[in-house]
Amino acid sequence: MRFVMSVLYFLVFFSYAAAYDPLDPNGNITIKWDIMSWTPDGYVAVVTMNNFQMYRHIMSPGWTLGWTWAKKEVIWSMVGAQTTEQGDCSKFKGNVPHCCKKNPTVVDLLPGVPYNQQFQNCCKGGVVSSWGQDPTSSVSSFQVSIGLAGTSNKTVKLPKNFTLLGPGPGYTCGPAKIVPPTNFLTPDRHGKTQALMTWNVTCTYSQFLARKHxxxxxxxxxxxxxxxxxxxxxxxxxxxxxxxxxxxxxxxxxxxxxxxxxxxxxxxxxxxxxxxxxxxxxxxxxxxxxxxxxxxxxxxxxxxxxxxxxxxxxxxxxxxxxxxxxxxxxxxxxxxxxxxxxxxxxxxxxxxxxxxxxxxxxxxxxxxxxxxxxxxxxxxxxxxxxxxxxxxxxxxxxxxxxxxxxxxxxxxxxxxxxxxxxxxxxxxxxx
Missing domain, CATH: 2.60.40.290 (Immunoglobulin-like)
Structure with missing residues (x-):
């Protein structure tokens, strides 16, 4: 028993040390998921990726974000991003979802897409600046409409197993955690509105995981x-x-x-x-x-x-x-x-x-x-x-x-x- 505990302690310590950067101890990428409105079978959310790393950025060909649904959710539509695969949507007739995969993979859109496909801080080919280099360009976001997901804070289940590639391996993402709802400025910028529900996912980088040499x-x-x-x-x-x-x-x-x-x-x-x-x-x-x-x-x-x-x-x-x-x-x-x-x-x-x-x-x-x-x-x-x-x-x-x-x-x-x-x-x- 003592040996098993020692091995577990070593693994936990080693994984933490591998991801810790003494020159940027607080650096991470935080993914924020804000539910903005409820729909008949789910919700509309804004997903924002904030790069709080001082000097580590995501360069071309850009970030790739993935997760696993907790239930049988589908993505009805997306603005500012797209999934790499649609999955099996054969059970849907007429209005077909954007993606039916249990574990969707999302990528940013390229610059120059039509205006009706754009969203704030999107469409940069997945390139995200570091916080220290250019804070205004260290954000990437998109809007997503989710179905078969529950229509209240009590029935919505948080996605699991978040992954972030940018553009190669190296990032490890923790579990989604419910946090206080985000406050937003109204379109006229004179008032405030609040998300209905918010959860965060924190991803940290390890050079050891990124490459052997x-x-x-x-x-x-x-x-x-x-x-x-x-x-x-x-x-x-x-x-x-x-x-x-x-x-x-x-x-x-x-x-x-x-x-x-x-x-x-x-x-x-x-x-x-x-x-x-x-x-x-x-x-x-x-x-x-x-x-x-x-x-x-x-x-x-x-x-x-x-x-x-x-x-x-x-x-x-x-x-x-x-x-x-x-x-x-x-x-x-x-x-x-x-x-x-x-x-x-x-x-x-x-x-x-x-x-x-x-x-x-x-x-x-x-x-x-x-x-x-x-x-x-x-x-x-x-x-x-x-x-x-x-x-x-x-x-x-x-x-x-x-x-x-x-x-x-x-x-x-x-x-x-x-x-x-x-x-x-x-x-x-x-x-």
Whole structure:
């Protein structure tokens, strides 16, 4: 008995730890189900998906939401979304439901659908921004009319076994829980109305469940040592069924080769990197400031990263002076520590990281002010402690391979500059 209890405790603890993100401890996706009106055999509800994760978003091809009905419910109609299958509706004559499956699967509509099929915060192809990146775009919703469901709070049964894919695995959803009814503004926005019944479902993300191997890695270099160790992983992010492709391969000219596969199998450029690579280069060292160049490269020919995010943890991110071609937002997981920041692409400029090739790269520079009491180049201090790309933690190189950085580098740079300027003045004088 004691052994069984120990095993259960371990499983519960492990599953919780796998989903816990220390840089975003309160991050989750909350699905809210609001019953707005009763119908002769059921109800009309608004289903809203709120992404409260600071830097993890749902990119193309978008979210997929599923559940299991508690009774024999059917979906009469939907606005702003659709099910992937109708199921067996043969027992219905005349007015046929939109979906009769016991476990329906729902997807968002694409942009540009007719106006009468649209609903607020819908029709974005399932793409949902992270809360930290753009709160106004971190919501997705649709309206659904349910039949054979009961017509009161006492006869309606909550759906079970909610699942969320976005666009791959990784999310685990808890049971639906009845919560206080949601308040809404009236159409004229001068009054309030209330849902007849509301329940919530909370879904959390686990990188362990999402994939067996890291999807990105980090490499380091510096102005004093341009060479850097390769990403600490097998070539091409290789797995048992994955093969890498040379950049001049004839395969890349085949029509449809860039189309994502249902099993998310990557087509990766042959390098020492996994599908995504982040490079942190200590570029310049001034007396009171220092500059870092950050580059992100996509080596997957089948993946475009929409609304990408890059999170770094470094003690000097509390003194960021300027970020040149990325947007930047500090993240404060703990009130007393401000060492984590999120970089992301500027809208309509570089927020789409294209597939491998000439456009599969985005980069920026970061200028940080030194705190003379803590700043040092010794023992790898200039390199980040953790790096996340698109919400997944990247592999860092082993500490013993970090590039060497002289602690008095700015003095050397100043000396070289002085010599160069002296020679220029001398040449001008001779001329």
């Amino acid at each position: 890291p999807s990105c890695c980090v490499s380091f270099s510096s102005f004093s040592n341009e060479t850097f160790p390769p990403c600490p992983s097998c070539p091409c992010g290789c797995e048992n069924k994955t093969k890498c492709t040379k950049s001049d391969s004839k395969l890349l000219s085949v029509v449809g080769v860039n189309t994502p596969r249902k099993d998310n199998t990557p087509l990766v450029q042959c390098t020492s990197h996994v599908p995504g690579s982040v490079h942190w280069h200590v570029k310049l060292n001034y007396k009171d400031y220092w500059r870092v160049k950050v580059a992100i490269t996509n080596f997957n020919y089948r993946m475009n990263y929409t609304l990408w995010t890059l999170v770094a943890q470094h003690p000097n991110l509390n003194n960021v002076t300027q970020v040149f071609s990325f947007d930047y937002k500090p993240l404060v997981p703990y009130e007393s520590i401000n060492d984590t920041g999120m970089f992301y692409g500027m809208k309509f400029y570089n927020d789409l990281l294209m597939e491998a090739g000439p456009f599969g790269n985005v980069q920026s520079e970061v200028l940080m002010q030194k705190d003379q009491n803590t700043f040092t180049f010794k023992q790898g201090w200039a390199f980040p402690r953790k790096v996340y790309f698109n919400g997944d933690e990247c592999m860092l190189p082993p500490p013993d391979t970090y590039p060497f950085l002289p602690n008095s580098a700015y003095q050397k740079i100043f000396g070289i500059s002085t010599v160069i300027y002296s020679m220029l003045f001398l040449l001008i004088g001779l001329w």
